[in-house]
Amino acid sequence: MIRYILKRILSTIPVLLIIATITFFIIRIVPGGPFDSEKALPPEILETINKKYHFDEPLYMQYLRYIKDLAHLDLGPSFKYANRSVNEIIMQSFPVSFELGFWALLFASIFGIIAGILSSLRHNSRVDYFFMGLATLGISLPSFVLGPLLVLIFALHFNILPVAGWSSIPHMIMPVITLGAMYTAYIARLTRGGMLEIVNQDFIRTARAKGLKERTIVLRHTLKGGLLPVVTFLGPAFAGIVTGSLVVETIFNVPGLGRYFIQSALNRDYTMVMGTVLFYAVILIFMNLVVDIVYTLLDPRVKYE
Amino acid sequence: MNILEVKNLKNYFHTRDGIVKAVDDVSFHVAKGETLGVVGESGSGKSVTHLAYLGLLPSPPSKIESGNVHFQGKDLLHMDLESLRKLRGNKISMIFQDPMTSLNPFLSIKTQLMETILTHTNISEQDAYKKSVEGLIQVGIPAADKRIESYPHELSGGMRQRVMIAMALLNNPELLIADEPTTALDVTIQAGVLELIDNLKKQKGMSVILITHDLGVVAGLTDRIIVMYAGQIKEEASTFDIFNTPKHPYTKALLQSVPRLDTTKGNRLLSIPGLPPDLAKPPTGCRFHPRCPEKIDKCDKEEPQLKEVGNCKVSCHLY
Numbered sequence: 330m331i332r333y334i335l336k337r338i339l340s341t342i343p344v345l346l347i348i349a350t351i352t353f354f355i356i357r358i359v360p361g362g363p364f365d366s367e368k369a370l371p372p373e374i375l376e377t378i379n380k381k382y383h384f385d386e387p388l389y390m391q392y393l394r395y396i397k398d399l400a401h402l403d404l405g406p407s408f409k410y411a412n413r414s415v416n417e418i419i420m421q422s423f424p425v426s427f428e429l430g431f432w433a434l435l436f437a438s439i440f441g442i443i444a445g446i447l448s449s450l451r452h453n454s455r456v457d458y459f460f461m462g463l464a465t466l467g468i469s470l471p472s473f474v475l476g477p478l479l480v481l482i483f484a485l486h487f488n489i490l491p492v493a494g495w496s497s498i499p500h501m502i503m504p505v506i507t508l509g510a511m512y513t514a515y516i517a518r519l520t521r522g523g524m525l526e527i528v529n530q531d532f533i534r535t536a537r538a539k540g541l542k543e544r545t546i547v548l549r550h551t552l553k554g555g556l557l558p559v560v561t562f563l564g565p566a567f568a569g570i571v572t573g574s575l576v577v578e579t580i581f582n583v584p585g586l587g588r589y590f591i592q593s594a595l596n597r598d599y600t601m602v603m604g605t606v607l608f609y610a611v612i613l614i615f616m617n618l619v620v621d622i623v624y625t626l627l628d629p630r631v632k633y634e
Numbered sequence: 635m636n637i638l639e640v641k642n643l644k645n646y647f648h649t650r651d652g653i654v655k656a657v658d659d660v661s662f663h664v665a666k667g668e669t670l671g672v673v674g675e676s677g678s679g680k681s682v683t684h685l686a687y688l689g690l691l692p693s694p695p696s697k698i699e700s701g702n703v704h705f706q707g708k709d710l711l712h713m714d715l716e717s718l719r720k721l722r723g724n725k726i727s728m729i730f731q732d733p734m735t736s737l738n739p740f741l742s743i744k745t746q747l748m749e750t751i752l753t754h755t756n757i758s759e760q761d762a763y764k765k766s767v768e769g770l771i772q773v774g775i776p777a778a779d780k781r782i783e784s785y786p787h788e789l790s791g792g793m794r795q796r797v798m799i800a801m802a803l804l805n806n807p808e809l810l811i812a813d814e815p816t817t818a819l820d821v822t823i824q825a826g827v828l829e830l831i832d833n834l835k836k837q838k839g840m841s842v843i844l845i846t847h848d849l850g851v852v853a854g855l856t857d858r859i860i861v862m863y864a865g866q867i868k869e870e871a872s873t874f875d876i877f878n879t880p881k882h883p884y885t886k887a888l889l890q891s892v893p894r895l896d897t898t899k900g901n902r903l904l905s906i907p908g909l910p911p912d913l914a915k916p917p918t919g920c921r922f923h924p925r926c927p928e929k930i931d932k933c934d935k936e937e938p939q940l941k942e943v944g945n946c947k948v949s950c951h952l953y
Contacts, residue, residue, distance in 0.1 A: 550740075
């Protein structure tokens, strides 16, 4: 098992190298550059800047230079935010996004799994229709609608929660709900589907024939297998949610990482794009590894050599 | 004394395509210490009958329409669910057809055996563990104290069916219902499993219902056999009479479709032409008449009743 984990960790290096290479050249193909603006800069200033950021070198030299820095875990300076390195920006904004995403996903998991279990137990009943209707709403309601709606109701009308910001627990409630709503809906649907899949298996009939209590059948015999699809979903979902959401962070003015993903691409902030992409890739790869390890805990048939 | 008495049981499935009469007016009994064989093709209702009165069918679509089922004098159909649950796996145990899918792949054998004991009796976990290991030894599993830690996928099919049997017998049931216990197993293992069930039955003095589509399986084990077709009982007789003087044309056809070693060379193995009927729209009259080689005029008009003919009961217009 430990050998397997080490192997998986080592195998991420070539994967990251490939991602870095592809991203590096794609962002360079895109027209425009980090220092283009409405008013053209004087040529001598442009020349100084180009020299400072090594834009005067051939592209492959710049690439090699970038990879060399990357090997030292240095993501380089931001082209847009003067005097700040990409490492600094990520280190500063990631904890905020992580906190928001963590609570949102925890909220989503608890309510999604409970709703999914209840739906599957009362399959095709009013309870089921209610939760699944709610889930469909959750999936189809965009966060840029839900967020302002919550603000309107709880902040402006009832005046019980702050409109925006990120400094105390009350500030966190609405962003967490807005971000978590869609995930709650997905998890509820996945839990319901997974549970129903297992409930119809022969071994559940065996469990009934043994005279087990209904609660034991659900919690011990069904849940482990029923949650496998949810675990599969949670890995990538976690990677996505903790690296921030542009919409939710913008609505609630949360100083997270999400907006850098979009802004850096719009700004042609080459190093920032590379930094956010690679950072997301690392977390995604790591979470997939975690999911694979959790599989072995849930399903004894899964073994890695 | 009869341990189980089933009278006029009807269990229908209410589906979108109509009402499927899976069990239609079935009556039989099982005496204490007796082995009853239930024989029929797939879809004849031979399993559903037993799943129905044990409350193991999903409802809806399944519904018991009428009838009486008494186990040791207790009315199973009008009992509250909790009392029925306490009987299942305790006084009445079941073994299912496919040991590959009937054990929970997510749980160890130990968990699955111990929980069977702990739900029904108030003993310590250590004692339940000891009883579980003894159960495995009883069904001939080598190194039982090690095997008990395994998960189902780590065992062979024969081993898993032995685990199922051990699990069914942990609480010393009065009635064991074995639903095609050997169908999914290799022929070489079948005999061993059947012998095991028979030996344990004699040791514990329990009654057994052996459900199978294979007459060869029931021949040596059962005292009495009921033959089911399309949700109804067609013939009921002692094992001896079924094999030597079968009365119903369906029973005869079933017997002719069992491969035998003592037939003369050149005799072809018979198969019954046609398919079992769709139970949402069963044929009029006798449900077997479209496939019956001895069909007479009234067969497709009048439904025959189960009547006593000599030592047997037959539902056929020929008698």
